[in-house]
Amino acid sequence: MADASIPPIVQVQALGKQVVSPEGPLTILADINLSIAAGEAVAIVGASGSGKSTLLGLMAGLDTPSSGRVILNGIDLTTLDEDGRARLRAELVGFVFQSFQLLPALTALENVMLPLELAGHPEPRAAAREVLARVGLSARLGHYPNRMSGGEQQRVAIARAYATRPKLLFADEPTGNIDTATGERIIELLFSLNREQSSTLALVTHDEGLARHCARRFTLEAGRLKNAT
Amino acid sequence: MNTVAASWRNLWRDWRAGELRILAAALVVAVASVSSVGFFTDRTQQALREQANELLAADLVVLSGSGIDEAWRDNARAHGLATARSMTFPSVVRLADRPQLAEVKAVEDGYPLRGQLRIAEEAFGVETVTRAIPAPGTVWLDARMLQMLGVRVGDAIHLGAAQLRVAAVLAYEPDRGGDLFSIAPRVLLNYADLPATQLTRAGSRLTHRLLVAGDKLQLERFRAWLMPRLKPGERLQDIREGRPELRSALDRAGQFLGLTALVSVLLAGVAVATSARRYSARHLDSVAVLRCLGASQATVVKLFMFEMLWLGLLASLVGCALGYAAQAGLAYLLSGLVVTALPAPTVWPVVAGVVTGLVTLLGFALAPLLRLKDVPPLRVLRRDLGALPPRGALPYAAACAALGALMWWQAGDNTLALYVMAGTLGGLVLLGGMAYALVRSLNVLRQRVGVAWRYGLANIARRAQGSVVQVTAFGLGIMVLLLLSLVRADLLRGWQNSLPPDAPNQFVINIQPDELAPLRAFFSERDRPAPVLYSVVRGRLATINGRPADPDEFANPRAKRLLEHEFNLSWSAAPQADNRIVAGRWWSVGDHGGAWLSIEKGLAETLALKLGDELGFLLGGSELRATVMSLRSVEWDSFRPNFFVLAPPGLLDEYPATYMTSFFLPKDDRTLLGALAQRFQSVTLLDVDALMTQVRRIVDRVVLAVEYVFLFSLLAGLVVLYAAIQATQDERLYESAMLRTLGAGRRQVQTGLIAEFVTLGLLAGLLASLTASVLGYVLAEQVLHIAYRFNIWLWVAGILGGALGIGLAGTLATRFVLEHPPWRVLREI
Incomplete structure (x- = not known):
């Protein structure tokens, strides 16, 4: 359980997700309860198909649950519509994805500027340059994603995630699509930025090495929370 | 399988x-x-x-400018063939003081030999087939004529010196074909009434026809007999020719x-x-x-x-x-x-x-x-x-x-196909190149706009190839519509403005020598300046440098036509103000009476005539031979009387001549025309304003038809847009999901899409306005020789029309990206 002295930034209460399949209703998540304190780094682990990415999506307000609720920074996501959740994401949340998810039409600099502008930052260009310099990509500001290596793309994605100094960062298999050596440098960058900005990190992974960097881990099995350490 | x-x-x-x-x-x-x-x-x-x-109203028609030889008729009858004569000419029909230009046709009993006339009792009323022709003393008018004059069946009208009663509405005449070339409405009368009109004096623009019908073999025999007897200006028309011009x-x-x-x-x-x-x-x-x-x-x-x-x-x-x-x-x-x-x-x-x-x-x-x-x-x-x-x-x-x-x-046609292919390829490369430059230029703009617009502009730049195709496709469609509507109207207005406000708008032709003094008196009685009168001697070009000028030796249809018809020759001591000598010299006083000619430049080019050529004209019964002394350029659109062939004073004196003049009449002062037509009944009045109105009506219709066909190209442009959107559907879903993941609201995503398509439309409109303006400029300067006037509305219509039309179509077609939850999209792709 989270340290009771620090208020939780994420609270998940009796969360469930069902979808309709040709064979009838299919339960992906059932009765998930957890909370994450501000400043914590937690890992959500589990086998493929255990529902970890679905949980991440629900916690980030990218999808709506079938039952239960998610409270982010004291705000119940189920009371918000899609635009309300988008606003909350712009103010509070950063993302790093397994497949980088950079917008191919935009340059590295423009990709990082995007969340800054959406959050109404007064100097998006300068701030984006600064954070790209922090991840070591000052020389590649005008490059498009398809001209960059996997490691470079993930560094742009991390810069994009931290550019708005989010209170909460969600990462979905951040090293899944890159080689081991590059992956280690990415992990290092992710955690050092997390420490610098005192943000909360929730990451989904099946990589034990990555999970070990986190203070706590939640293990999912067939859509149910089996273990919380 | x-x-x-x-x-x-x-x-x-x-x-x-x-x-x-x-x-x-x-x-x-x-x-x-x-x-x-x-x-x-x-x-x-x-x-x-x-x-x-x-369409011929017969099996065979003999046409002549001078008259039907009775011997032809006798021979046709001897072959057991049916015959009927008709005569057509332009003239003016009057109701009280109101004149109206008309195509007059006089017919004999038996007309039409093939096909049937249809008449009605009122304009656009129930049509009945008739075997009759107008009884002597009566005319049949077509519905257009009835409306223009405001007459009804039973009213009396004046045609030349005759007063005739309107007996029916002429609904259909077989040899009218279509009114593609007959600008004026029709008056049909009985051949027997022609003398009473006094309109058919020498020099009138008459076309005589002998209609012949009957047994095929006899027709062939008659044709074989007639062919060697036809003189220049006379020809045969049969069903093989149909109506070739139509x-x-x-x-x-x-x-x-x-x-x-x-x-x-x-x-x-x-x-x-x-x-x-x-x-x-x-x-x-x-x-x-x-x-x-x-x-x-x-x-x-x-x-x-x-x-x-x-x-x-x-x-x-x-x-x-x-x-x-x-x-x-x-x-x-x-x-x-x-x-x-x-x-x-x-x-x-x-x-x-x-x-x-x-x-x-x-x-x-x-x-x-x-x-x-x-x-x-x-x-x-x-x-x-x-x-x-x-x-x-x-x-x-x-x-x-x-x-x-x-x-x-x-x-x-191979040559035309090659030209069209080369033109299409060249045009597409040019338009495509310009579209590419426009699409590239968006990158500069991208640095200066907000997030949603940057996203929209970035999409255009990233899908550069597709964007160039779409901008070119829409640019082409919009350009043609702009050219056909705004540029055409501009050019027409520009051309009309380039004419002096008092440019002649009335022509009086076919004035007999004995009418010259009364005509001058007519004008001076009304305090109008005395008209400048030009003599006209009609003649056919028979020889060039002693060799017969045979229409069949010329491939150019205009050359053929010129040689088959009579020219109007005139004489002048000095060149007219709007004429310019481009080769040779104008005659001096010493040359007056000499056998010299001055030829219009275009005519010389068509017939391959040059300085020093000797031309032989058949004037009445005799031949006049004279040498080309100069070539002139003529401003035909000045609306002043001008002539292809001019002679020095004295040379044409002994030949029968009629006279013509032109003058300006304010639009609302039509009473003079009525009085003129009544006083000088054999002259022919040509109302240029009315002719222009009719020509404009035809042009408007043709332009509408072209615009109509081009609507399909705009429709095809929309399909290109939809195809491009469909091809990028997955990318768009993904990008929208990403934007929303990063905190963009629906409005911001939608603004991005609107930005993309409005900009595409804007570029297409810009391209269209630019090319339409350039083409308009070239047409004005090079073809019409008028000053080009910049028209801001062309740009407003092109750019605004493009931005709104394509902006709306594109935004509607991409609504689907807002309807998918971001997480599902990110997982599915």
């Missing part, structure tokens, strides 16, 4: 999955565009064929509209290629499975080819049905210009439509589909295998070949 049956199943499945809709829509638009023109020309050509002898005008109109329709085919082809590429990409997995299960490459090719064949056939038939419906619109727009009752179409336009559909499909979709056979079966295990290989030259070559074949077919 029964590939035919399997291809039907595939077609049904792919259709339901929405994979083929854009492809089918593109084909439907292409075929509808081509077949609407096809149906229309088919019906008019059939009408011309069916009514060929009706037929060639319609052929040319059909050719032009057909080529116009190919613009839609070209754009539809782009949409077909885009859709086919996406279709192939989405069928990689199923082809891999088929191959894995043992299907040969040939089976795969057959399967998809059959599926496309069925789709092509069905879409082409739907296109033909739409084309038939659209053709009714075209026939309506051109209804005043072609024969009224059109027969049902033949099956040929359908065949042509289906061929167009299949050729377009084959040319633009074949290459991407053929690449499916190269998908390796191993793709079932490794999805990264078997992506479509990079494009080679084949797709472009196939598309060019398909389009080239269609152009050649529509043009029906």
Whole structure:
């Protein structure tokens, strides 16, 4: 359980997700309860198909649950519509994805500027340059994603995630699509930025090495929370 | 495997999955565009064929400018053939003081020998067939004439010196054909009333016809007898010739509209290629499975080819049905210009439509589909295998070949087809280059706009190739519409403004020498300046440097026509203000009375005449030979009387002459015309204002028809847009999901999409306005020789129209990106 002295930034209460399949209703998540304190780094682990990415999506307000609720920074996501959740994401949340998810039409600099502008930052260009310099990509500001290596793309994605100094960062298999050596440098960058900005990190992974960097881990099995350490 | 049956199943499945809709829509638009023109020309050509002898009102017609020889008539009768005479000429019909220009036709009993007249009791009333002709003392007027004069059946009108009663409305006369070239409305009267009108004195612009009909063999004998007896200016017309001028005008109109329709085919082809590429990409997995299960490459090719064949056939038939419906619109727009009752179409336009559909499909979709056979079966295990290989030259070559074949077919003429192909290619490269430059220039703008607009602009720049195609497609469509509407109106206004406000708008021709003094007195009584009178001697060009000037030796139709008709010769001591000597010299006083001529430059070029040539003119019964001393350029649009052939004073004195003059009459001062027509009944009045109004009416109709056909190209442009949106559907879903993941609201995503399509439309409008302005400038400066006036509305209409139209269409077509929750999209892609 989270340290009771620090208020939780994420609270998940009796969360469930069902979808309709040709064979009838299919339960992906059932009765998930957890909370994450501000400043914590937690890992959500589990086998493929255990529902970890679905949980991440629900916690980030990218999808709506079938039952239960998610409270982010004291705000119940189920009371918000899609635009309300988008606003909350712009103010509070950063993302790093397994497949980088950079917008191919935009340059590295423009990709990082995007969340800054959406959050109404007064100097998006300068701030984006600064954070790209922090991840070591000052020389590649005008490059498009398809001209960059996997490691470079993930560094742009991390810069994009931290550019708005989010209170909460969600990462979905951040090293899944890159080689081991590059992956280690990415992990290092992710955690050092997390420490610098005192943000909360929730990451989904099946990589034990990555999970070990986190203070706590939640293990999912067939859509149910089996273990919380 | 029964590939035919399997291809039907595939077609049904792919259709339901929405994979083929854009492809089918593109084909439907292409075929509808081509077949609407096809149906229309088919019906008019059939009408011309069916009514060929009706169009002559006889089996054989002898035409003459000077009169029908009684011997011809006697000989025809001796052969047992029926005959009837008719005479046509332009004149003025008056009701009280109101004059109206008319095409007068006098006919004898028996007319028409083929076909029937139809009359009515009131304008546009119930028509009845009649074997009669107007009784002596009466006329039949067509409905247009009735309306223009404001008369009714039973009223009396004046024609020359005669007063005649309107006895019926002339609803149809077989040898009218269509009123393509008869600018003035018709007056039909009895031949016996001609002398009373006093309109047929020497020098009038009369066309005499002897209509002949009867047994084929006897006709041939009569023809053989007559041919060697015909003098210059006399000719035979039979059903083989039909109405050549009408037929060639319609052929040319059909050719032009057909080529116009190919613009839609070209754009539809782009949409077909885009859709086919996406279709192939989405069928990689199923082809891999088929191959894995043992299907040969040939089976795969057959399967998809059959599926496309069925789709092509069905879409082409739907296109033909739409084309038939659209053709009714075209026939309506051109209804005043072609024969009224059109027969049902033949099956040929359908065949042509289906061929167009299949050729377009084959040319633009074949290459991407053929690449499916190269998908390796191993793709079932490794999805990264078997992506479509990079494009080679084949797709472009196939598309060019398909389009080239269609152009050649529509043009029906190798040289024209080559010009059109080269022009299309050049125009597309130029437009495409400009569109590319515009699309590239957006990168500069991108640094200075907010997040949603940057996203929109970035999308245009990233899909540069597709964006260039769309900007070019829409640019082309909008440009043509701007040219046909605003630029045309501007040029016409500019040209009218370039004329002095008091440019002559009334011509009086056919003035007899004994009327000169009374005419001058008529003008001075009314305090009007004395008219400048020009003598006119009519003569035929018979020899050039002693050799007979034979129309058959000239390929140029204008040259033929000039040699077959009489010229108006005049004399002058000094060149007119708007004439300029371009070669040789103007005659001095010492040359007066000498055998010299000054020839208009254009005429000299047409007939290959040069300084020093000796021309022989037949004037009345005698021949005048004179030498070309100078060539002149003439400003015909000054509306002053001008002449192709001028002689020095004295040379033409001994030949019979009539006179002509021109003057300006304010639009509201028509009483003078009435008084003039009443006082000088044998003169012919030509009201240029009325002629211009009629010409403008014809031009407006033709322009409307072209605009109508170009609407298909705008429709095809929309299909290109939708095909491009469909091809980028997955990317768009993904990008929208990402933006929303990063915190963008629906409005911001939507603003991005609006920005993208409004900008595309803006660029297309900009391109269209620019090219329409440049073309307008070139037309004004080089062709019409008037000052070009910048028109801000051209730009406003082009840019605003483009931005709003394409902005709306594109935004509506991409609404789907807002309807998918971001997480689902990110997981699915």
